[in-house]
Amino acid sequence: xxxxxxxxxxxxxxxxxxxxxTLGATVAAYVIAxxxxxxxxxxxxxxxxxxxxxxxxxxxxxx
Amino acid sequence: MxxxxxxxxxxxxxxxxxTVQVLLLSAVFAFIFAFIAGLGRVSRFWIVRFLMGALVELxxxxxxxxxxxxxxxxxxxxxxxxSPFAAGVLALSLNYGAYASEVVRGAILSVPSGxxxxxxxxxxxxxxxxxxxxLPQAFRxxxxxxxxxxxxxxxxxxxxxLVTLADMTFQARILKDNYTGDQxxxxxxxxxxxxxxxxxxxxxxxxxxxxxARGVAAR
Numbered sequence: 602x603x604x605x606x607x608x609x610x611x612x613x614x615x616x617x618x619x620x621x622x623t624l625g626a627t628v629a630a631y632v633i634a635x636x637x638x639x640x641x642x643x644x645x646x647x648x649x650x651x652x653x654x655x656x657x658x659x660x661x662x663x664x
Numbered sequence: 665m666x667x668x669x670x671x672x673x674x675x676x677x678x679x680x681x682x683t684v685q686v687l688l689l690s691a692v693f694a695f696i697f698a699f700i701a702g703l704g705r706v707s708r709f710w711i712v713r714f715l716m717g718a719l720v721e722l723x724x725x726x727x728x729x730x731x732x733x734x735x736x737x738x739x740x741x742x743x744x745x746x747s748p749f750a751a752g753v754l755a756l757s758l759n760y761g762a763y764a765s766e767v768v769r770g771a772i773l774s775v776p777s778g779x780x781x782x783x784x785x786x787x788x789x790x791x792x793x794x795x796x797x798x799l800p801q802a803f804r805x806x807x808x809x810x811x812x813x814x815x816x817x818x819x820x821x822x823x824x825x826l827v828t829l830a831d832m833t834f835q836a837r838i839l840k841d842n843y844t845g846d847q848x849x850x851x852x853x854x855x856x857x858x859x860x861x862x863x864x865x866x867x868x869x870x871x872x873x874x875x876x877a878r879g880v881a882a883r
Contacts, residue, residue: 603741661866662859664815 668849672839676850676857679835683861686749686821686831690756691814697761702768708790716765723762729823731755736827752824760817767809771802804876811869815862822858832857 644656704716723731736751746754775798783793825834836854840847 662855 665849668846669853672843672846672850672853675835675839676832676853679830679832680857680861682749682824682829682831683818683821683833686752686756686824686829687818687861690753690760690817690821693753693757694761694764694813694817695810697757698764698768701761701765702772703794705765705769706772720762720765723758724766728755728759728820729826731759732823732827748824748827748829751827752821752829756817756820756824760813760820763816764810764813767806767813768802771805771809772798774805775801804880807869807873807876811865811873814865814869818862818865819858 641656641660645653645660647653647656701716701720704712705720707713707716732751732755735746735754736748739746739751779797779801780793783797788796821831822833825831825837828834832854836850839850843850
């Protein structure tokens with residue numbers, strides 16, 4: 602096994618800095634997903650049949 | 665236009681074989697791991713509960729792709745050389761098995777406690793109660809969760825292309841490099857093929873749920 606503490610500490614700042622992008626993407630995508638999910642749910646419950654089936658088809662395909 | 669699609673179809677189908685193999689093998693291992701971990705988490709021994717809980721949270725709480733990279737790139741440093749196929753299947757099995765173990769645990773816990781009490785009243789052992797009373801009822805409750813996990817697993821298999829395994833996504837990426845300009849056709853076809861593979865899973869899950877609901881009073 603070749604575990605090098607010096608190297609691990611050296612690369613840590615790079616990985617730590619990239620963490621903000623991970624966190625940002627997670628939060629942003631989650632907010633958008635919640636809003637988009639609500640819109641899709643409403644579209645799925647519409648009385649207009651074609652719109653309803655279009656939404657269901659879209660959901661199943663993406664999923 | 666149809667010609668373009670027909671031209672790429674055989675190439676992508678070559679990768680489909682690998683995708684299906686990874687899917688089926690991972691599904692079997694994930695299922696086994698899910699039951700071991702799920703049952704472990706409702707064990708009467710705290711040490712088993714703790715260890716299984718830690719294992720599940722470890723594999724559920726880290727990125728699937730990073731797990732795959734770890735098994736493929738980092739394990740050789742510990743003297744364990746895994747093929748791309750083995751690394752991919754291992755990561756997928758443990759990750760989706762961890763998710764599915766929560767389905768198993770939830771289903772077992774949601775069987776009414778009166779069932780356990782009836783088992784005790786009939787002088788059944790713990791194992792008999794689990795095997796003959798709880799699990800048959802819990803299994804029905806697991807099916808929707810397993811169906812979801814199976815579809816997620818299929819889509820997760822596309823990540824094996826990043827550890828150099830020649831699955832469907834891998835073939836598409838090669839085609840994209842060789843035929844620049846046809847990316848739209850290539851990736852549209854890839855999406856459609858994944859959907860075609862998902863369809864049997866979607867309908868299979870529905871069929872199983874219907875079958876399992878037979879002879880059971882609606883709640």
